[in-house]
Amino acid sequence: MLTNLTIEEIRKGIASKEFSYSQLIDAYHSRFEKLRCLNAHIEEYWESAKEHARKLDNNDGSCKQGPLTGIPVAIKDLFLVKDTRTTAGSKILEDFIAPYDAFVIEKLKNAGYIIPFKTNLDEFAMGSSNQTSVFGPVVNPWILSDCVARVPGGSSGGSAAAVAANMCVGALGTDTGGSVRQPASFCGIVGFKPTYGRCSRRGVIAFASSLDHPGVFARNVQDACIILESMAGYDAMEATSLKEEVPALSSVSGNVKEKRIGVAFQAFDHLDEEYRACLNSLLESLKKEGAIIEPITLPSFELAIKLYYIIAPAEAASNLARYDGIRYGPRGAGDTFEEILYNTRALFGTEVKRRILIGNYVLLAGEYEKFFGKAVKLRAQIVRQMDGLFENHDAILLPTTASTAFEIGAQRTAIEMYLEDLYTVLANIYGGPAMQIPFTLTRVEAGQRVENPDLSVLNAQTHLPVGIQIIGRRSDEINVVVVAKKIEEIVDWNGKIKNIQLVGGVE
Amino acid sequence: MTYKKVLGLEVHAQINTKTKLFSRALNQEAKQPNINVTWLDAGMPGSLPVPNQEAVNMALKTALALGMHINKESIFDRKQYFYPDLPLGYQISQFYKPIGLNGVLHCSFGPIRINRLHIEADAGKTINEDGSIFIDLNRVGVPLMEIVTEPDFKSAQEVVEYIKELRALLLCLGTCKCDMEAGNLRVDVNLSLHKEGEPYGTRVEMKNINSYRFIAKAIDYEADVQEHKLNAGELVVQETKLFDSKSGVTKSMRDKEDASDYRYFPDPDLLPIVLEEEFIEQVRNNLPELPQVTRVKYQDMGVALEQATVLTEHPIRVKFFNKLLGEIDVKFAGTASNWIVSELNGRLAKMKIDLEDFASQVMETKFISSFSNVIVQCQEGKISRSNAKDLLDDLMCNYECDLDSLIKERGYMERLGEDDIKNIIAAILKNSPDEVAKYKAGKTALLMFFVGNVMKETKGRCDPEFVKIECLRMIEQV
Structure with missing residues (x-):
């Protein structure tokens, strides 16, 4: 099963000539072909990926080599990759060819990665279920015996589904309010959002600048660390980029001795008994490993989500003002600028329009102090509170999501959808690193059957994954990784799901 | 005129930097359109601004020269409106916390108070030609200082004097090239009329007037318009006008009342500009x-x-x-x-x-x-x-x-010695016996005839006053 290997296993396999780069890419490609039905991708580059692998096998020195040599990492279609179509899942950019590489893409190229495909996403990353994409919804690879098509979460749903379904080693996502961690939880994989500014936003299509974090998906913590190390780093052309050196995350071991871990017990109360039982046993294990477990009270999640849904739309409305049909993208009909503007911007989807409206409203001169101004002040207060908490703690544990993946097309109001981000927005507002790692399986009530199910993509499970979240102090990814590696070891997630036939059957 | 003019100015001065305010495109005149343009200037997705420290330093220098209070932490805000030559859909400016506040420029006619100086990015140009609209982005992102005065002017002449003074200051500091024709220095004039002792009237803004002559003309024209309205019992509407230099009249551009709400907010792509006390003092001490x-x-x-x-x-x-x-x-x-x-x-x-x-x-x-x-x-x-x-x-x-x-x-040699001059006078008097006789008979105006001849003979190398005195003295001796 080449598509199940970790990066270190791949390196060993290549070094010992157990398999070639071409065989590796071919294996991922056939996996991809088998699972097109998940609709995880928007663009694919298998030909150039195979050419790249061939060159590596020929060892002709024409390829860049680094920590990610020959490793296929899928890219959320929000990152500009030079000369490829970059759509943001929107009609307004459906024919947009990126004229330059995002900084993190440049870094991945230098690290030797291979881009196999670009992944589906909520339009302009606005959504928590990948249902707002103009390219249609992504299907969560956890298709259970009820044959229901569930959402992979969002907005980086395509990346999460692709990694969970072994279509690539890892994937890039962006996390503005939980868009990496929530889909990682829904798909049972690792999702890592580093400190704000750790990964440059240059070349990433902006949603909400002060909250946008490029992040990474992988099937284990170490792979996530290796990919993140390769894409992180100071970008002199990005004003909010962090100057400090990127910590050596992949050399960290999971030694939690004397680590002070704060646990937001109140938040876990919302989860079911099964989950809480697992949590208690996890905490016991951590204590045995020498960790100091302490209950903590986090700032109000309800407040955080409220101010998130003021700040994010305000910044988004402004960031999306550039799509006027004048310089690129489709141009709406019209004889005057106003007509062109109106008809071009009519191409935005409903959710995007909703947020543009909210965003412009909260910035109106008469509303500013009531909404935006207040939100900014409260944000500063939350940041101070979090900094205070981290004076006494090395990491904080809280849930990633309140629920498991829900059905595609399920009737949910915008507000219900916004609450998907309840536990995740805090880390975006604060700006500290946060990692979601798969934690346990939750039994799912039988849902509606999908029509004409493709039996080859089914398994006989009745449980869906749900994760746990670790938040760290700003700039301190190290402690997050230390705790994550230990939890990963205790939980043994990949062992737990080894006997579960994931979607697509056994390779 | 029973009404008195109240005038205030907003001057947009392009900062004399090598590159633009937030991109590395050159800040200079270009021979072709859309040459000095980076991804950011074109508003490409994913492009981000990086502040140009040189522009900040020049704005700081100017604010200090105007005796302003410096905000040690100033912030860039987005001013949002749609316009075809504004690729981002917003102008990056300083609204809530400008770099400089409350200064003064000491003009020859008296002091003018400066309300604020802030940094902002220029917009592009929209050119209407042959029924088509062309966009030139060369000017997008050129750094500007907007220097706003209090309504301290009483006449068009004072306004022109002030602009000359400001221009001299900016040229001295080297922070703006100040070529008004090239648009380096653009003036918006706010004008209202009121009667002595009464509150200020409604103001009209006249935008982008680019010469001293037109500034004076625009003010005089607009003051006439407003005076006529007021005399006829009409209201002056707050609006923005353009001065048409060909016809010499001001034309309404847009009503301020209908103007869009700019929805200002701090630009989340940029950190506050932080200026250390020490640095400010260093710049202040190095002012020319x-x-x-x-x-x-x-x-x-x-x-x-x-x-x-x-x-x-x-x-x-x-x-x-x-x-x-x-x-x-x-x-x-x-x-x-x-x-x-x-x-x-x-x-x-x-x-x-x-x-x-x-x-x-x-x-x-x-x-x-x-x-x-x-x-x-x-x-x-x-x-x-x-x-x-x-x-x-x-x-x-x-x-x-x-x-x-x-x-x-x-032959503009040094002056002849007194003896040489006396010799020449003597010779002239000797050669003009008739004139001497007439002089002595009472025609004293002939003195200038002798002096003139001496000046001619000496090619001007003597003091006419000395020659006059000597002539008078020597004629008496003849």
């Missing part, structure tokens, strides 16, 4: 001598106010005058400024040459020392004024010519 200070210094040397103003209008003029002052005794400063402003500049004006352009041409030549020599010799009476003017004409054509040999060549 400002033209307003130089002017007072010149006045103290005996230079007339109007001339001191002309000499301090441009830093090259100041350099020129200072260099010239270095060649002469300070007691001649007033005379020298007179020579420069009326004689030299008068000649240059006829040739449509700017004094500073000429000055920079001759700065490293012998012109300045020769010119100062002429001024001093003339003042000391060694050469006559008319000879001195002729010499200036020659020097202006040949900066490197040797003054002494020129004087010799022309």
Whole structure:
């Protein structure tokens, strides 16, 4: 099963000539072909990926080599990759060819990665279920015996589904309010959002600048660390980029001795008994490993989500003002600028329009102090509170999501959808690193059957994954990784799901 | 006129940097459209601004020169509106916390209070041609300082004076090229009328007027319009107007009431500009001598106010005058400024040459020392004024010519000795017996006939006053 290997296993396999780069890419490609039905991708580059692998096998020195040599990492279609179509899942950019590489893409190229495909996403990353994409919804690879098509979460749903379904080693996502961690939880994989500014936003299509974090998906913590190390780093052309050196995350071991871990017990109360039982046993294990477990009270999640849904739309409305049909993208009909503007911007989807409206409203001169101004002040207060908490703690544990993946097309109001981000927005507002790692399986009530199910993509499970979240102090990814590696070891997630036939059957 | 004008200005000065405010595109005139454009200037997805420290430093320097309070932490805000030549859909400006607040510019007619100075990015240009609209993004992102005054002006003349003063200051600091025709310095005028003792009236904004002459014309025209309205009992509406230089009238551009809400908010792509106290002091201590200070210094040397103003209008003029002052005794400063402003500049004006352009041409030549020599010799009476003017004409054509040999060549030698002059007078009196007789008979006006002949004979190398006295004395002795 080449598509199940970790990066270190791949390196060993290549070094010992157990398999070639071409065989590796071919294996991922056939996996991809088998699972097109998940609709995880928007663009694919298998030909150039195979050419790249061939060159590596020929060892002709024409390829860049680094920590990610020959490793296929899928890219959320929000990152500009030079000369490829970059759509943001929107009609307004459906024919947009990126004229330059995002900084993190440049870094991945230098690290030797291979881009196999670009992944589906909520339009302009606005959504928590990948249902707002103009390219249609992504299907969560956890298709259970009820044959229901569930959402992979969002907005980086395509990346999460692709990694969970072994279509690539890892994937890039962006996390503005939980868009990496929530889909990682829904798909049972690792999702890592580093400190704000750790990964440059240059070349990433902006949603909400002060909250946008490029992040990474992988099937284990170490792979996530290796990919993140390769894409992180100071970008002199990005004003909010962090100057400090990127910590050596992949050399960290999971030694939690004397680590002070704060646990937001109140938040876990919302989860079911099964989950809480697992949590208690996890905490016991951590204590045995020498960790100091302490209950903590986090700032109000309800407040955080409220101010998130003021700040994010305000910044988004402004960031999306550039799509006027004048310089690129489709141009709406019209004889005057106003007509062109109106008809071009009519191409935005409903959710995007909703947020543009909210965003412009909260910035109106008469509303500013009531909404935006207040939100900014409260944000500063939350940041101070979090900094205070981290004076006494090395990491904080809280849930990633309140629920498991829900059905595609399920009737949910915008507000219900916004609450998907309840536990995740805090880390975006604060700006500290946060990692979601798969934690346990939750039994799912039988849902509606999908029509004409493709039996080859089914398994006989009745449980869906749900994760746990670790938040760290700003700039301190190290402690997050230390705790994550230990939890990963205790939980043994990949062992737990080894006997579960994931979607697509056994390779 | 029973109404009094109240005027305030918003001046947009393009900051004289190498590159744009937030991108690395060049900040310079381009021969072709859309050449100085980066992804950011074109509003490409994913592009981000990086502040240009040079622009911030120049704005700081200007704010300090205007005696402003400096915000140690100032913030860039987004001013949001849709326009075809505004690729991002917002202009990056400083609304909530500008870099400079509350300053003053000491004009020759009195002080003008400055309300604020903030940094912002210029927009592009929209060109309507042959029924099509063309967009040129070369100007997008060019750094601007917006310098806003209090409504302290009472006349168009004061407004023009202020702009000249501001221009002199910016040129002296080197923070703006100030070519008004090229749009480096653009002026928006706010005008309202009121009666003495009554509150200010509704103001009308006139945008982007680009010459002193048009500024004065626009103000006078708009004041007339408003006065007529007020006299007819109509209301003046708050609006923005454009001055049409061809027809000489102001035309409504848009109603301020309908103007969009700009939805300002701090730009999340940019961190606050933080200026350390130490750095601010360093910039303050390195400020050059400002033209307003130089002017007072010149006045103290005996230079007339109007001339001191002309000499301090441009830093090259100041350099020129200072260099010239270095060649002469300070007691001649007033005379020298007179020579420069009326004689030299008068000649240059006829040739449509700017004094500073000429000055920079001759700065490293012998012109300045020769010119100062002429001024001093003339003042000391060694050469006559008319000879001195002729010499200036020659020097202006040949900066490197040797003054002494020129004087010799022309016969503008040093003055003759008193005995030589007396001999010449004696000879003339001897050769003009009829005139002497007539003089003695009472036709005293003939004195000037003798003096004139002496001046002619000596080629002007003598003091007419001395000649007059000697003639009088010697005729009596005939």
